[in-house]
Amino acid sequence: MNEQAVGERSMRPVNKIALALVAVASVLSVLQFAFSAVAAEPALVVAPPAVAWLVRLVHLATEAALVAVLLRNAPVIDAGRRSRKVLRLLVVVAMGAYMVYGVLFDLAGPPVEEIWRGPAGGFPWWFDAMNVVGLVGLVGPWVLGITMLVQGDRSTAARLLAVAAPVAVVTHLLPAVLGASWAGLPLAGVLTSFGLALLGARGLTDGRDRPSSRAPSRTGSAARRPRTSSRPPGRPR
Known part of the structure; x- marks a missing residue:
């Protein structure tokens, strides 16, 4: 195996x-x-502020890394397919918007939250829009994966x-409909995150970006060409 082939098969740094x-x-x-699930209260609510802030920072850094994968490996992920490109860009926009929301809402802390909630204490007008964006960021990768398959x-x-x-559906939607306390999206979220992190990981060996082998080399053509004798037919050896 030559050096170029090894390089193409190695996972990209991003x-x-x-x-x-x-x-x-x-x-x-x-x-x-x-x-x-055990305490019946969100973990980050009861956690020390410094711990909660660090956990949110890790999640935001992870989202930023996944967006970098979607942008850096775009040619391999899209593979010349318009449907994949549209889905990928939708996921990028949704995740990017949620990152901005996370930085301002989670990392900036309660003061910014109180300003956005307004004097009446209700949720701001854009809160429903962010829920829609979050839904796109959640479902979009699943549709992308199904489309690729x-x-x-x-x-x-x-x-x-x-x-x-x-x-x-099995771990969140159905249990939520049945009123189960263990309904949640962590398992689906883990699978989604690992799937996004692996997109385009092998570079040129994925999809349509694989180099074409239709043009045989001169050595290969010569090796497959049947040998012909230079002696005239019928002449004994």
Whole structure:
């Protein structure tokens, strides 16, 4: 195997960083969900302010890394498909908007929250819009993964994104309808995050970006060409 082939198969640095952050954020998400289910109160509400701030910072850094993957690996993810490009950009916009919201709302703290809530104490006018943006950021990756599978992409990223949708139905939607206290999205969120972190991880070996091998080399053509004798036919050796 030549050096170029090894380079094309190695994981890109942006994916490595995203995977490391996703691993840490996934552990925190599961712990938060488990604590909230047992204590019947959000974990970050009862946690010390410094701990809650650091946890939110990790989640925001993870989202930023996933957005970087979606932007940096765009040619490989899209693979020349307009549908993939539209879905990818929708996810980028939704995640970017939620990052701005997270920085101002979570990291800036209660003072900014109180300003936005207004004197009456109600939620601001843009709160419903952010819920829609959050829904796009949640469902968009699942649709992207399913679209990639339908179009013949059998990468690990596509499989993880696609399987996150039924997992969300089983672990969140159905239990919520039945009134179960353990309904939640951490497992589906973990699968989604790892799927996003792996998008385009192998560079040119993924999808349509794989180099074409239709033009055989001169050595290969010569090796496959049948040998012909230079002796006239019928002449004995």
